[in-house]
Every structure is written in C-alpha cells, then in structure tokens.
Amino acid sequence: MPEIKEGLAIAHLGQGIAVEGHGQIILCQPLRKLDTVTVGDKVLWSEAGPGQGRIEQILPRHSVLLRPARNGKTRPVAANIDRVFVIFAMEPHYDCLLIDQYLAICENSNFKAALVLNKADLPLTDEAEHDLAVYAELGYPIYKVSAKTGLGLDRLIQALKNQVSVFAGQSGVGKSSLTNAFIPDKDIKINTISASAKLGRHTTTAATLYHLKEGGDLIDSPGVAIFGLADLSASELAYGYREFRPFIGNCQFNDCRHEQDKGCAIRAAVENGTIASSRYQRFLKLKEKIPLKR
Known part of the structure; x- marks a missing residue:
C-alpha cells in the first residue's frame, strides 16, 4: 500500500494540482469523490506512479x-x-x-x-x-x-x-x-x-x-x-457590518429587515449618528443584490 503523505496545494496546473511536501513538488490528481481541491488546501496524498501523485483527502479547512x-x-x-x-x-x-x-x-x-x-x-x-x-x-x-x-x-x-x-x-x-x-x-x-x-x-x-x-x-x-454575495443571506449581510452587531438583537421584531421596520435598533443608531449613514445606505444597496433568506 502506498505511503500516505501530507502536503500543501500550491497551484493549479492544467487539470492537476501541484502539491508541495517532503521537499518536493509533485503533480497530483484528486480522487473523483473529493470536493474541489483548491490552492491553500492541506491534503493527504500518495504516489501513483513516477513523478505522479493522487490526492486522497482534503484536510479540514479553517476558511x-x-x-x-x-x-x-x-x-x-x-x-x-x-x-x-x-x-x-x-x-x-x-x-x-x-x-x-x-x-x-x-x-x-x-x-x-x-x-x-x-x-x-x-x-x-x-x-x-x-x-x-x-x-x-x-x-x-x-x-x-x-x-x-x-x-x-x-x-x-x-x-x-x-x-x-x-x-x-x-x-x-x-x-x-x-x-x-x-x-x-x-x-x-x-x-x-x-x-x-x-x-x-x-x-x-x-x-x-x-x-x-x-x-x-x-x-x-x-x-x-469578484467576491459573490450568492452565499450570504440578508441577516448574514447585516452581521457583516460589524458596527451593526451590538444592535441586531435589540430590534423590536426578530425578523427585522433593518429598513422601515418599526422598532429597528439599527436604523435608530443611524439616526442618532452611532452608525455612519453612508455605510447603512450601502448596506441597503447590497441587500437588494442578494436573495432574501432571512
């Protein structure tokens, strides 16, 4: 059974992945069952032939x-x-x-x-x-x-x-x-x-x-x-504005859209100058670009 080694995916080369590890760079093909391997991934790989490797596993990512x-x-x-x-x-x-x-x-x-x-x-x-x-x-x-x-x-x-x-x-x-x-x-x-x-x-x-x-x-x-907003919900977008966070839980309604909703703590913070109006207006524009999945 081939030895399993740990490596780092450092480049896409054609259809393969250049993996660095144990003092060498080797071209590897991922197993078909794996999710997409990307640069920065830590992987487990094995030799599949002279100068060729096979990615057996993607190690857990922190981001x-x-x-x-x-x-x-x-x-x-x-x-x-x-x-x-x-x-x-x-x-x-x-x-x-x-x-x-x-x-x-x-x-x-x-x-x-x-x-x-x-x-x-x-x-x-x-x-x-x-x-x-x-x-x-x-x-x-x-x-x-x-x-x-x-x-x-x-x-x-x-x-x-x-x-x-x-x-x-x-x-x-x-x-x-x-x-x-x-x-x-x-x-x-x-x-x-x-x-x-x-x-x-x-x-x-x-x-x-x-x-x-x-x-x-x-x-x-x-x-x-280009970073896509496709994976963000409206509530995650609000969380992504770090100055909104102290106020998100204080809105009158749990499903507050932070627009014209009654009792919106974020809008109140904008009105009293605690949150910059320019950032809030851009939040509303970005919110229009994503599907509402509150």
Whole structure:
C-alpha cells in the first residue's frame, strides 16, 4: 500500500494540482469523490506512479474563499486564508460599495480583513479622508502604499508575515504591481513549480501560492477580483457590518429587515449618528443584490 503523505496545494496546473511536501513538488490528481481541491488546501496524498501523485483527502479547512460559478453555484478560489487585503486607489476611483461587499464576506468567512490604499502618492479628497476615517474607526487596519514609489511597502511586508494572505480589489488598482513588488521572481517561481511537476513552462492556470522571502504566504489569484454575495443571506449581510452587531438583537421584531421596520435598533443608531449613514445606505444597496433568506 502506498505511503500516505501530507502536503500543501500550491497551484493549479492544467487539470492537476501541484502539491508541495517532503521537499518536493509533485503533480497530483484528486480522487473523483473529493470536493474541489483548491490552492491553500492541506491534503493527504500518495504516489501513483513516477513523478505522479493522487490526492486522497482534503484536510479540514479553517476558511475558504468562494467566487460565483455557473447556475448560481459557488467555487472555491483559495483555502486556509488568514487575511484578505482589499486593495483600492484614487485612480480608478475606489468603490465603497465593493469594499463593503468584500468586508461583509470576510466577516462571515473567518478571515481578517485589512485595507490597502495603493497609489498613495496621489492626493486624497476630503471625501476619501472621511471614508478612510470611518473604516479606521471600525478597527480595520489601513495601509497607505505606492507600488510605483515604494512608499509604505515595508509596513505592508511586515503585515504579511506569519500568515496566509490574498489580495482583492477592482481592476486597475494595482494588485499585480503590489504582488510583483513582493514576489519579484514570480515568473521564475511559476516555471520552477511547472518544471518540478514535469509540466514544462507557464502551465499554471489559476491561483498560485507563493512563499514570501520575509515570511508568510501570498496566494495570487485572478479569481479574487469578484467576491459573490450568492452565499450570504440578508441577516448574514447585516452581521457583516460589524458596527451593526451590538444592535441586531435589540430590534423590536426578530425578523427585522433593518429598513422601515418599526422598532429597528439599527436604523435608530443611524439616526442618532452611532452608525455612519453612508455605510447603512450601502448596506441597503447590497441587500437588494442578494436573495432574501432571512
């Protein structure tokens, strides 16, 4: 019987998974009965032939990042993430609705969240200063950086240590530039993974996990541009607004929609200034985008 070994899924290679473990990288095929194996998964695998492996089991995950798939379903993008860094910038102008969507999903998915203002060499508007102050008051760490000038990158590198991280954000905000700043030999590493798994060059097709020189792992994935709300209910969305939580249980009705409902404690907190009106209005907009499953 082949020896069962523990490994880490670090890349998708064609139809296979590159698994790192015991000082080697081997191309593995998952057993058909398994759920989708994704980058960041810890797995048990066995040798299936020369240079080939078989994933026998996915070990329990402490978190999983999902994205929308066809037919209203979701698909895992990465697993065992500790923190999501939401990248935004003044150009293209940031979208607080999208930022709130990312944060609500993080709050419901067992990963911490932080905000990264890239292109921080550009001037901030008064509106941006106000928006940042609201997020800072909620306890979200904010890193002001510039991939172009190197501003603030040292502080962000320290924040990436000793954890598994992923960058998310709308197109054009500089996710790739920041990733390349932290992994300058990214193409070499991709080729090394492919060569180790005996698949030639440039065969990675989706997410890839990189070990950072300074410590910590960074999962780079094109699939992280969009976080779906499909799996969140209206009540989970409300929970995802962390400033709502002290008030959720104080509403007059258990099935309160936090809209025009009588005795809504959240709306009362908005009216007296305890909850930022801008965040509440965006909550209502996001709520319209998901099926109501209160």
